[in-house]
Amino acid sequence: MKKFIPLDQEIQTLQLPEKFNFPFYYQPSAISLLAAQKLKAYLSNQQDWKHNFGFDKDDERLAIGKMFGVLVVKSQDGKLGFIAAFSGKLADSNHHTYFVPPVFDMLANDGFFKKEEAVLNDLNRRIESLEKDNEFINKKENLLKFREAAAKKIADGRSKVKAAQKLRKAIRSQKVKELDEVQYEVFMEGQREESLKMQYFQRKLEQELTLQIEALEAEVYPFEQKLSSLKSERKERSQILQDRLFDEYQFLNAKAELKSLKQIFLKELNLPIPAAAGECAAPKLLHYAYANQLTPIAMAEFWWGRSPKSEVRKHGEFYPACRSKCEPILGHMLQGIVVDENxxxxxxxxxxxxxxxxxxxxxxxxxxPAEFLSVPGKNVVDSVQKRISDIHPDAVLVHRLDQSTSGIILVAKTKKAHRQLQAQFIKRTVEKKYIALLDGELDQESGVINLPLRVDLDNRPRQVVCYEYGKPAETRYEVVEKTGGKTRVEFYPITGRTHQLRVHAAHDAGLGLPIVGDDLYGKKADRLCLHAALLAFTHPNSGERMVFEVPPAF
Incomplete structure (x- = not known):
């Protein structure tokens, strides 16, 4: 079996995991690390294909890193080994000798996707050609200009009619005093005739302009009808193609049950199917294992190459499977094997x-303490808020800390105090200081980080840097100490976004050094070394400035 890479000689002293690792939160087992080392060695030395991972500084703009995965498996004859996969495509191909194939190969030259893609590409070319047709563009511009000119003429004409009406009314007010009854009636008849005459010519103008607009629209219509027809055909064919793809992506589980993307997402969970669902490394690995009678033992995924500009991905580091695309699929695929508890x-x-x-x-x-929820979560109710409200039913947290962050939290015991204290946070009159230990030695001594943040829609609760939709996030920092390959810093957050300090520390455009123990943006350790050490605010009753400081335990 080409894709099966033996591990027999290297695992004699290793204890195999009793359960398959929970793919969305795990530490790689020793045997997974061994398999990953082999894959990393292959990636570092292979000459089979070329992909720009960003190691060449001269071509960074086109660089793109990639997620790779290893699945330790046992064959039917009891041999231990691993199989490897990459997310998406690699070097513009779905197939490479070292890696398992995709669950469905939509890039196959003789497949329906490539054939239909050619039809869609032809439709795109025809649409683009028509949209750029000079005759069509000129006729649209003439119609637009004439519409604007006609609208102005109509508006000017109506303004003149109204102005004449206003003037006639003023004259009538004067004439009624100067003329007798017969003379005034004759005068009013002339006024009515003048009014009807102006309205007649205004209607005639508007009718003539409408006819001219309709004539110009008739010249544009064949082009727009053709364009609309092409776009409708493209939309319909794209939808049919997408639906067929959703049906073709079918995933096995340990019970030999097959389910398609449509069954998993739409029918069972009533969720939209994310783009590229089924193309990640984890589903590829498990599907290949089941299809080839290989028993899954343990899995690990790591990032290889340059980090995306928006995310925090460190070369060679291990990461969990993505949640929005993989969690529903793996929920089906892991049925039939014993998995670690979530x-x-x-x-x-x-x-x-x-x-x-x-x-x-x-x-x-x-x-x-660290690893303690501030407020009740989706699955766990126990939290600071819950425990305090059990004693003080009206008490509410004025602000929150991440579950993994330790330190000072301010609690209001009355609604009035909550409003007043929250206003101080909004006006940024509250002083906050965090202490963190960074995984590496920082070159600069102080500065300000400005990186707007939004939630990673594919992988909540992770945050990404986004200049288009992100909310402003600003952090001031000062280095306290550098020792043993670590840097102790003081963070002064000016804004209070979710995971702000963690992303600002780890992102390449920030400090480029994750906080020690950060299991989302760095490496997992005994704890996240981030602590809310100081909080200063004005007491809502006394007006006294209150300062509280607690040193970190790390």
Whole structure:
């Protein structure tokens, strides 16, 4: 079997995992790391194909990194090995000797997709040609200009009619005083005739202009009808092609059950099917394993090459499977094998307590431990908010910290105090200082990071840098200490976006060094080394400036 790469000799001392790793939150097992090392060695030395990963600084604009995956498997005769896959296509191809094939090869030259793609490309060319046709463009411009000129003439004419009406009314007011009854009636008859005459010529003008517009529209109509017909055909054929693709992408699970993208997303979950669903490494690996009677043992995925400009992806680092595209598919594909429990369903705060730093009749401050929810989550209710509200039913958090971030949280015990304290956050009169430990030594000593952020729609709750739709996010920082390949910094967030400090630290356009223990944007460790160390605000009752500071435990 070409795609099966043996591992027998190298795993004699390794203990195999008892369960398959939960693909959306995991640490690679020793055997997965061994398989990944082999794949990384191949990527570093292979001459089979060429892909611009961004290692060549002269061609960075066209560089694109890629997610790769390894799946450790056991063959029917009991041999251990691994198979490898890449997400999407690689070097403009779906097929390479070292890697498993796609679940469905839409790039096959004799396949329906390529044939229909050629038809759609021809439609695109015809649409583009028609849209650029000089005769069509000139006729549209003439129609537009004439419409604008006609609208002005009509508006001017109507203004003159109204002005004449106003003038006649003023004259009538004067004449009624000067003329007797017979003379006034004769005068009014002349006024009515003048009014009817002006209205007649205005109607005639508008009718003539309408006829001229219709004549110009008739010249444009054949072009627009043809364009509309081509676009309708393109839309219809594209939809039919998309539906057929959704049906062709069919995924096996350990029970030998096949389900298509349409069944998984539309019929069972009532979700829209994301673009490129089924093209990620994880579904490719599992489908190939099931189709070739290989038993999945463990899986790991890593990024290779230059990071996308919007995301935080570090070369060679391991990442979980994406949620929007892969979670529904893998939910089907992992049926029939024993998988680790979803850690996101467990309570991270179990056995932990927060410390009350200060409390009075209207507010309190607490020191939250790391891995402790600020507010109830989708799956876990236990949180700072829940525990406080059990004691003070009206109390509400004025701000939040990430589950993994430790430090000071301000709580309002009354609605009035909450409004007043929240206003201080909105007006940015609250002082905040965070302390973080960065994974690496930072060259600069201080500065300001400006990177707008929005949620990663394909992989919540991750955030991405986005200059089009992102919200402004600004952070000031100062280096405190550099030692042992790490940098201790103080962060002063000017805005308060989700994961702001974590992304600003890890992103190449920020500090380029993830926070130690950041399992989303760096490497997982015992804890995320990020701590809300200082909070200063004005007391809503006394007006006193209050400052609280708690050093980090790391």
């Amino acid at each position: 850690p996101m369903l467990s309570n991270p705060a179990e056995g932990k307590e927060f410390r009350v730093l200060y409390e009075d009749e209207v507010l309190m401050l607490i020191d939250k």
